[in-house]
Every structure is written in C-alpha cells, then in structure tokens.
Amino acid sequence: MKHALTPLDADQKTLPPMPGWVTSARNESLEDVAFLSGAALGHLHLVVARADVPQTLxxxxxxxxxxxxxxxxxxxxxxxxxxRDALHLMRPGDLPGPAGEIYQHWRQAIERPISVTALHRALPTYSKTELAVWLGGPGAGQGGPVGRASSVFEAVMSDHPRAEHVALLLADAALAQALGWHYAVPLLGVGLTPRDLRKTGDDLRLACHRAVVASAIETTRMAADLARRAARLHAVAPRLRAKGAGEAVEMFLTRDAVAPSALPLPDRAARRLCDRLVSLGALREVTGRDSFRLYGV
Structure with a gap:
C-alpha cells in the first residue's frame, strides 16, 4: 500500500521535527543504528533544501x-x-592562534561547494593529491554514505594519528558528497566523542551512525530555530533606513557572528543599526560585553 506523504515544504511556516521514533530509539546493534541514521539523514536531506532555512548560517x-x-x-x-573572538576580532596581519586556526579550517570547509580545491584552501598543509586520495581511496564507495565517511576518517587517522579535526572535516565532506549535497555539513565533527576518535572498523562505523543520528536531530532543531529568527529579521528589514542596511542584513543571515566594524556602514551607524535590530528582537548580542561586541541572528 502506498501512503500519501505531505511534502516537507508544503507549509513554509512550519519546519517538521524529526520523527519521534528516531529521536526516542535506543537500539544498540549496527544494523538498527544504521537504519536510524538513514532515516535521520533522509529527513535532514529535506531540511537542507528548504528555502526558509538560512543554509549558510x-x-x-x-x-x-x-x-x-x-x-x-x-x-x-x-x-x-x-x-568567535579569535576570528571576528582579528585585525589584518594577526594570526588566529592554534584554536582559532581550527575554527578557521571548519569555516573555510563549509564556505564553498565540496571539491579537492576547496578543501585544499581550508587545509593548505595537505596537498591536493593527498586530499583526493583520502576522499576517493579504498572503501570510498562502500557501506553507504556513513560507511564511506567512516572509511575516510579511518584513512586520515591512519596517515596522521594526531590530525583529528582534519579527519573529521574530511569525513563530513565525504558524507555530504555521498548524499549529493553541494556543501559539507558538520555532523560527525559535532557528534563523535573523543573516545570514538580512536575506534576502527565496525566499532567506528557504529559510532559514526550514532553520531549522525544525534547530530541530525540537533541540526533539525537548529534549522527550525534559525528559520524563525531569519523570518523575524526579514520582517523588520523594511523598517531600516540606514544606507547599506540591506547588505548588512544579508551578512547577519550568512555569518554566525558579525562585528559592527565589519558592516558596510560608518562605525557609529553600524553600532546604531545593531542596537536597533536587537531592540526589534531580530538580533542578539552574543558576547555580553560593553565593548568589542559581536552580533548574530
């Protein structure tokens, strides 16, 4: 029997949550968890295609x-x-530091459509040949998207045992590529635990499936929240009179945080715009400081 399905985009005002049987399941076998991760990714596949979700953000x-x-x-x-401070308050010529560099790698990895060239830009320490070998190496087409990501992670860790964030970044790129997504979406980077990073074989695949389920659930919730916040910002945008306000709004919709100095307005006008958007409930000040403030949706 075929069941009628309501398209996910039938009502752009409501982003359906992950099905309860996925979020509440507590299965332990590889087969069961793999089924759940497939269901979670299927739902997320529709979420990342929705126009009302600010995908870059x-x-x-x-x-x-x-x-x-x-x-x-x-x-x-x-x-x-x-x-946030390490990158968004960095001045020309400054270095982000070791932690800021890791953040920079992740940001650059999700900025452009997946390709060896784009990944090399995010990870210039590694050659394009090395990156291509990892993404297309043995096992790359086996075991489904999560199995492929697991194989890529294991290959990178085998060659560079201390390059955990590089392995995670490339595993997420491989997962997105296998799903037909144009951009990498950090799921394994968010979901795998320090203990998981030392696993191999079936143990690693099981951990990856679990991480995908947990991350897909959280990403769906985040997408719903950002869709509401973006709608609020769009709603108040016509009230803004400052020259360059439209471009500023687009920056807020594509960046996690923005310093007023980065906006296409004079400093005082930029600060006023940010304060105005906060008062309208369209932005948040994310640092809690009186100076060197950062703002985000």
Whole structure:
C-alpha cells in the first residue's frame, strides 16, 4: 500500500521535527543504528533544501560547534566565545592562534561547494593529491554514505594519528558528497566523542551512525530555530533606513557572528543599526560585553 506523504515544504511556516521514533530509539546493534541514521539523514536531506532555512548560517553554526569540539578534543581550553573572538576580532596581519586556526579550517570547509580545491584552501598543509586520495581511496564507495565517511576518517587517522579535526572535516565532506549535497555539513565533527576518535572498523562505523543520528536531530532543531529568527529579521528589514542596511542584513543571515566594524556602514551607524535590530528582537548580542561586541541572528 502506498501512503500519501505531505511534502516537507508544503507549509513554509512550519519546519517538521524529526520523527519521534528516531529521536526516542535506543537500539544498540549496527544494523538498527544504521537504519536510524538513514532515516535521520533522509529527513535532514529535506531540511537542507528548504528555502526558509538560512543554509549558510546553519552551516556556520555547525562549524562553530565542530570547531569547539575539535579544540576541546585537542586539550585546549578555548570554547565558542573564544573562537568567535579569535576570528571576528582579528585585525589584518594577526594570526588566529592554534584554536582559532581550527575554527578557521571548519569555516573555510563549509564556505564553498565540496571539491579537492576547496578543501585544499581550508587545509593548505595537505596537498591536493593527498586530499583526493583520502576522499576517493579504498572503501570510498562502500557501506553507504556513513560507511564511506567512516572509511575516510579511518584513512586520515591512519596517515596522521594526531590530525583529528582534519579527519573529521574530511569525513563530513565525504558524507555530504555521498548524499549529493553541494556543501559539507558538520555532523560527525559535532557528534563523535573523543573516545570514538580512536575506534576502527565496525566499532567506528557504529559510532559514526550514532553520531549522525544525534547530530541530525540537533541540526533539525537548529534549522527550525534559525528559520524563525531569519523570518523575524526579514520582517523588520523594511523598517531600516540606514544606507547599506540591506547588505548588512544579508551578512547577519550568512555569518554566525558579525562585528559592527565589519558592516558596510560608518562605525557609529553600524553600532546604531545593531542596537536597533536587537531592540526589534531580530538580533542578539552574543558576547555580553560593553565593548568589542559581536552580533548574530
């Protein structure tokens, strides 16, 4: 029997949540968890195609979370607020530091459509040949998208045992590529735990499937929240009178955080615009500071 399905985009005002039987399942076998990860990815596949979800901003938020996880896994103390400061308050000629560099890698990896050239831009330490071998090496076409991502992760870790964030970044690129997505979406980078990073074979595949389920659930929730916030920003945009306000709005919709100095307005006008959008409920000040502030949707 064929069941009628309501298209996910039938009502652009409502982003359906992940099905309850996916979010509440507690299966342990590889077969069961693989089924759940497939269902979660199928739902997420529709979410990342929705026009009302600010997709670039969604990837930016996930890149920040993946970078925070990678930095913590490396034993460094920096967290999300520190990573934002490292990049968004960096002046020309400054270096982002080790933690900021990891965040920079993740941001650059999600900025452009997946290709060896784009990944080389994000990870210039590694040659294009090496990157191409990892993405297209043995096992790249086996075991479905998650199996392929697991194989890529294992191959990178075999060659560079301490390059965890590089392996995660390339595994997420391989996963997205296998799913037919144009851009990498940090899922394994967010979902795999430090303990998972030392696993191999079936244990690693099981961990990857679990990570995909958890990350897909969280990403769907984040997408729904960002869709609401983006709709609010679009709604108040016509009230803005400052020259360059339209371009500023687009920046807020594509970046995790923005410093007023980065906006296409004079400094004082940029600060006024940010304060105005906060008062209208369309932006948040994300640092809690009185100076060197950053704003985001």
């Amino acid at each position: 969604l990837r930016e938020r996930l890149a920040l979370r993946a970078a925070e996880a990678s930095v913590a896994q490396s034993g460094r103390p920096e967290r999300a607020a520190d990573l």
